[in-house]
Amino acid sequence: MGGNALKTLTADEIADRLALRPGTPLRLESRPEGQAAPLRAAAVLVPLLLDGAEWHLLFTRRTQTVQNHKGQVSFPGGSAEPEDLTPQQTALREAYEEIGLLPENAQILGVLPIFETNTAYRITPVVGILPWGLTYRPSPEEVSRIFTVPLLWLADPAHYEERLMTNRLGQPEQVVFYQPYDGEVIWGVTGRLVVELIHALS
Numbered sequence: 001m002g003g004n005a006l007k008t009l010t011a012d013e014i015a016d017r018l019a020l021r022p023g024t025p026l027r028l029e030s031r032p033e034g035q036a037a038p039l040r041a042a043a044v045l046v047p048l049l050l051d052g053a054e055w056h057l058l059f060t061r062r063t064q065t066v067q068n069h070k071g072q073v074s075f076p077g078g079s080a081e082p083e084d085l086t087p088q089q090t091a092l093r094e095a096y097e098e099i100g101l102l103p104e105n106a107q108i109l110g111v112l113p114i115f116e117t118n119t120a121y122r123i124t125p126v127v128g129i130l131p132w133g134l135t136y137r138p139s140p141e142e143v144s145r146i147f148t149v150p151l152l153w154l155a156d157p158a159h160y161e162e163r164l165m166t167n168r169l170g171q172p173e174q175v176v177f178y179q180p181y182d183g184e185v186i187w188g189v190t191g192r193l194v195v196e197l198i199h200a201l202s
Helices: 003-005 011-018 086-099 151-153 188-201
Strands: 040-051 054-062 078-081 107-111 121-130 143-150 160-166 170-180
Touching: 003 151, 011 078, 011 107, 011 121, 011 188, 040 086, 040 188, 054 151, 054 188, 078 086, 086 107, 086 121, 086 143, 121 188, 143 151, 143 170, 170 188
Parallel strands: 040 121
Antiparallel strands: 040 054, 040 078, 054 143, 107 121, 160 170
16 A cells, blocks of 8 residues: 555544454464463554544653563553453553543554464554544653654655564564654564554555
């Protein structure tokens, strides 16, 4: 899909394209042979915003005080709690806790394929639309910055690459890295989910 077609997608068209994606896991990262540890359910909100006629994605930068992935760019999200009946509920609850997003301000469009990680998480990426111009309330413990990036910029293959790296298990792995945008580097699981969203909409 060319840039103009991506730019002019409507919410209904985005929902239709997401519905066509397979429900099988997007990617199972390398895990130790024979590992049978149960996967912990988690979900992230992949927030789209329309600024005039241009789609953007919203990201957060984690603080240096969180337990995992300090200072990294991510989508709002986290582990499912017993009261969460669906991944959508998990994503919206976490978004409220992390950035103060009221659930009624999110229009859920669908989900991307599940992402299973070598850290034993099974992440459901929940795609939704947020109104442009909302005021957010970042959690001081978890979020140091909230920012957006134009979807067309993220869709340009010249702006990202895959690098062969050694993961925490000592195994080779292809990792997505974006060029810096507004001083932020999108990479790893978040970068992979961005690329998958672009593919889903193309």
